Amino acid sequence: MSGCSSLLPVTVAPYPHGNSDRKLAKGAPSRIEILAFLKTCKDITRIHLAHAKIVRNGLQQDKFIAFELLRACSTAKSMEYATKIFSTLEAPNVFHYTAMIDGHVLSGSSEDGIRLYYQMIGSSIIPDGYVTASVLKACGLGLDLREGKEVHGQIMKLGLGCNRIVGINLIEAYGKCGAFQDAWKVFEKMPEQDVVLRTVMMSCYFDHGRVEEACAVFRGIGEKDTICWTALIDGLVGNGEMSKALQAFREMQRDNVNPNEFTLVCVLSACSHLGALELGRWVHSYLRNFKIDPNCFVGGALINMYARCGDIDESKQVFCQLRDRDVTTYNTMISGLALHGNSAEAIKTFQLMKKDGIQPNDLTFVSLLNACSHGGLAELGFEIFYSMKDYGIRPQVEHYGCMIDLLGRIGRPREAYDFMKSMNVHPDNIMLGSLLSNCKLHGDFELAEILAKILIDQSDLDSGTLVLLANLYASQGRWDDAALFRARMKNRGIRKEPGCSSIEVDGNIHEFLLGDIRHPERDRIYLKLGELDELLRSEGYSPVIKVVLHDLEGDEEKERTLTIHSERLAICYGLISTEPKSPLRIVKNLRICYDCHQVIKLITRVTERKIVVRDRNRFHHFENGTCSCGDYW
DNA sequence: GTTCCTATGC
Known part of the structure; x- marks a missing residue:
């Protein structure tokens, strides 16, 4: 690959803070200028600057300026600062309250939003459609059905029942709380039961894992637009139905509905899960053909897709070329590198992130500690763990989990246990x-x-x-x-998640379970399996039956169970259906077992193929008898 | 009304 060779380059495009070059002119800025400047305030530093100017010019009580200032804080999720400003307002109006409630919802604090709404009513301000829509969002977010019904009553009294925005949010609030009957009642009373309302209903069913009902709502939509198709694909992905999501995408194209960037991000997400590299590449070229400039979402989805589909070089390439990078972009790249065992590069990317002025968040540290764990880097792991407080991040159960995993893996389980006992959080399963x-x-x-x-x-x-x-x-x-x-x-009716491996051949995903005989090519697959087994034994391979832990009868049966592990079936199918010496990419839902790991190393030697396996935790790049994980995983 | 990153075991 070009651009990014083995390590990520230190020089990258500077991270744009989403600001225009607009600056405040010297001297007293006009009201219009301040309003325009406020629109460009996406981060707290710039907001502070704007606030100082406003105070200096004595415009604190200007209704429009105060509203835009609160909006800027809300968007930047700086609710502490917003609350301070809000408390200095002499006569906050319904718009100010709306900005504040929206901000609380955006920051995930539904109670604060609902509390402010009642504070507003307490000061005899009449709610309008906007503020009720906002408080309904808070009810949906907090799954507060009781409060949602209360607000619904007020909506009726205020005569806002037919307001379209209010109706959408009412349906959404009920839907999020799982009160589908209430949601349908509102739906039926709406003057127009169009695609938007049905999309809301569908998404709510998906949120509750009710895939069948969601699909039924979708089928009831007459004129299907890009957004409802996207919501369908997203809902399927969110419920683990990756193949159905891709199928839906194909139907969407047959229906001649064009995807937008949201759609493609969802499709890329499905590709990531399935390891569908070919389709992922197709989406990438589609983006290029239609000159869709990757924003943070699209960029992140591409980085993730390439990383999770095994092409870490291409993943790095996308990362390097991306102009807009946010904390998620970096997290995605770091976790991708960790997935491939490139711990050193993961750490390097973290340095780059700091240099770029991006604040790491809790997920950054999960990915970093995970990278240390996969690389067996205990000392560095501890260093990073203890540095979290310098970034104002308190370790959560996930971070402790990484540390305990790290210590356990390198053979220090007792230390891990002591560490666990010293935590101030409850150990989880x-x-x-x-x-x-x-x-x-x-x-x-x-x-x-x-x-x-x-x-x-x-x-x-x-x-x-x-x-x-x-x-x-x-x-x-x-x-x-x-x-x-x-x-x-x-x-308890709990079923073991069966081991399952898949391989993409000519854009189609072929799935195999343990001892699967459903594939149309099963005869040739099992023939290949037998052939390979003999070849490997002649190379000195003997199965390690210790890893077969079912209480099976006799060693012979244990051996047979090993040879039909799903990854071997997928590999055999790959061997018979692709060009000699071309690389194979396998995705497995569980961790690869020791014996399969040994076998795959040998297979790469006797067939002269590269085999890339993604297991539950990480990637294994097998080549010429060795594996990139160095047998540590 | 729709979008990217989140530790483990089989």
Whole structure:
């Protein structure tokens, strides 16, 4: 690749702060000039500057200026500052309240929004359509159905029931709270039941995981526009229905509805999950053909797609060429590099971010610590962890989780356990599961048992954790204890998430489960599997059956289970359906097992192919008998 | 009315 060779360049395009070159003229600026300047205030530093000018010119109580100032604070999510300004207003009006409530909603604080609304009513200000729409957003955000109904009553009294904006927000508030009957009642009373209202209804069903009902609403839409198609694709992606999302995208094109950048971001997201590199590349060229200049969202989606589809070079390339970079752009790049085990570059990107003047957030540190964990960089991990406070970020359970994972992985589970006990947050199942599995890996069964006892008491165990516990006991030959967990899963109707691998061939995704025989080419696939098995054995391979932890009868059956692991089926299909020596890209939903890892290394040697595997946690680039993870994963 | 990044185990 050009531009970005092995490491990211230190010099990058300066990060534009979204400001125009507009400056305040010297001397007393006019009211118009201040209003225009306020429109360009996207960050708090610039807002402070504007505020100082306003005060100096004695315009603090100017209604329009105060409103624009509050709007700027809201957009920049600086609600503390906004609240200070608001409290100095002698007679705030309904617009000022609306700006404040919107800001609270944007910052995720629904209670503050609702509280302000009542404060407004308390000062005898009559609500209008805008402010009721805002407070309804707060009700939806806070899932506050009781409050939503209260506001609904006031809307009727105020005669705002037929206001379209109010209606949309009322439907949305009910929908977000899951009160679909109430939502439909409002829907039916609206003068026009158009595509917008139906899109709102559909999205609410998706938010609640009610995919069938959402799709039914979609089918009821007469004239389907770009936004409703996009909302459909987004909803499917959000509910893990990636293939259906791509199918919907194809239907949209057949329907001759043009995608916009929102649509393409959703499609890229689906590609990322599926590892659909070819389609992802198609979207990228579509963007170029239609000269859609990548904004932060599109850029981030592309970086993520290339990284998650295994092409980290192209991912870096997009990152380097992007003109607008925000905190998410950087987070995406850092997590992508971590995913590929490029810990050093992840750290370098973090340095670049600071140089660029972008404030890291909590997710930045999750990605960074994750990079350290995958690279086995304990000391650096601690350094970064303890530096978080310098950025005003208090470690959350995820950050502690990374540290415990990091210590566990490098074979220091006892230290991880001590660290866990010293935290000021409650350990969660993810953290306990990670440490438990690392205890198992490093042979500390005493600690594993302690952790298992903690986990057993948790009521909300998911299938992965239960399988982990079952396997812990199975590995000790304690079949009765193992069976207990399998029974517990069965009783609660929890099904084990089956191992599943996929491969993209000619733009189509082919999925394989353990021992899958559904593929039309199954005969040739299994023939290849047998052929490969013999070849590998002649190369000195013998299966490591220790990793098969089901209580199967006899070694032969254990061996057979290994050979039909889904990733091997996907690889065999790739071998028979693509050009010799062309690289194969596999996506697996679970972590790759030790034996498959060994086998794939050998396969790359005997077939002279590169094989890229994305497992649950990271990428493995196999080539000529070795793997990029250095057998540490 | 629609968009990118979030630790783990099977």
